[in-house]
Amino acid sequence: MxxxxxxxxxxxxxxxxxxxxxxxxxxxxxxxxxxxxxxxxxxxxxxxxxxxxxxxxxxxxxxxxxxxxxxxxxxxxxxxxxxxxxxxxxxxxxxxxxxxxxxxxxxxxxxxxxxxxxxxxxxxxxxxxxxxxxxxxxxxxxxxxxxxxxxxxxxxxxxxRDSLTELYNRHYLSRFFEEHSESGGAVFFLDLDGFKKVNDIYGHDAGDLVLKEVASKLEKFADEYDDAFAVRLGGDEFIVHFPHILSKEEMSERAQHVLGILSTWDANYQLSTSVGIASYPSGSTNDLNTVLKNADEALYRAKKAGKNTYKFF
Incomplete structure (x- = not known):
């Protein structure tokens, strides 16, 4: 990377x-x-x-x-x-x-x-x-x-960097917000649906391989957009950050794209992805914890809606 x-x-x-x-x-x-x-x-x-x-x-x-x-x-x-x-x-x-x-x-x-x-x-x-x-x-x-x-x-x-996946970690995301958040942007909060079963049935080594594959796919996804980057928060929780103000239509299109990317797995793995989306305005000091809390709330609603989908805060 x-x-x-x-x-x-x-x-x-x-x-x-x-x-x-x-x-x-x-x-x-x-x-x-x-x-x-x-x-x-x-x-x-x-x-x-x-x-x-x-x-x-x-x-x-x-x-x-x-x-x-x-x-x-x-x-x-x-x-x-x-x-x-x-x-x-x-x-x-x-x-x-x-x-x-x-x-x-x-x-x-x-x-x-x-x-x-x-x-x-x-x-x-x-x-x-x-x-x-x-x-x-x-x-x-x-x-x-x-x-x-x-x-x-x-x-x-x-x-x-995250030691397992080599994606950026929360510390990097925090530093980014400290120095660049005034330009505004959007956060995709992603969580794997069914990941616990992979660990329980196939073991943690298989789970680690899944996380590495997710990281690779998310990095390629982020590379498609100027200045976007992917983060592993921990466990099976990931962030994709877009450092520009996006329209709701643009965010929907990107969410559908990343859901498609993360929908193909080994036939034995019953995995999908849920996404919570939160944007934050330009021209002000934005608090990362608040943005992540908003995205997490949207993620919870995506899970409640049946998973393998996305919701906006």
Missing amino acids: AITLQELQMYKNFDELASDVLDLAKEILPDQLIYLTSFSDTQQIILKLSNYDTEILLTEGMMINLSDTVCDRIDFENKQPLVYEDIREQTCPSDLRNTLESVNAKSYLGIPISFIDGERFGTLCAVHHEQSRFDEKSITMLQRIVRMFSYYLVLERVAY
Whole structure:
């Protein structure tokens, strides 16, 4: 599950630590432009530059199609850096040479940054508008800096992710409301109908697999809508949050869509989903507990109406 820029912005002291990482890297390679990136499923984001270099055509916040980047060619599996001291040499493939030349870089060093489970975070890179020399000692030191940065990322991620499903948790939802709820939005409160029987009949291992499948389906569902995200509150209770004001027709359409997504299961599992929907206005401080209470009340009415349906608060 790729990390988002919104999630990174909630990490404690992320900006300060990113600056420290670049400063340390700059001590090792003082002549290079150093930059830190992160990956989404489809794009690379330039998070931070060590300095502004008029010779190199990169800027903070730049987003590039991941398949068009040099960093996507790094060997993340074996945690090996990608090094081109002079892109004009035959060892540099022509398509990568064109990519680097498009930003006026003649040399490139890319260090992979991954989470402990191997999922890619992004890269720490060094580029120059002239050919460069990257000695083994310098590369090793940069790899050590990246390793320490990775430990920080893991600690922060644990604070905001559910350990079973890797969806966001309630802590993330609370932080989001603290910082962004003034724009208004809508909450879908979802509960699985019949989940207790799965645990009772097939065991908790089967139940955990169901929860992971729900999480995967909800994440794909949320990805269909700008800035939406899915949360596991606990047990078989989930939230999908939409950070924009929606019409009742739009919410109905999305509710019907998610009910359809969660209606297909193993033939042995008699499962469906009930959904409670609550919206909250823009331009005011919104209390998460109140919004969830409203959505929970709507969910209760959906259960009372026969389950496998949705109700509005």
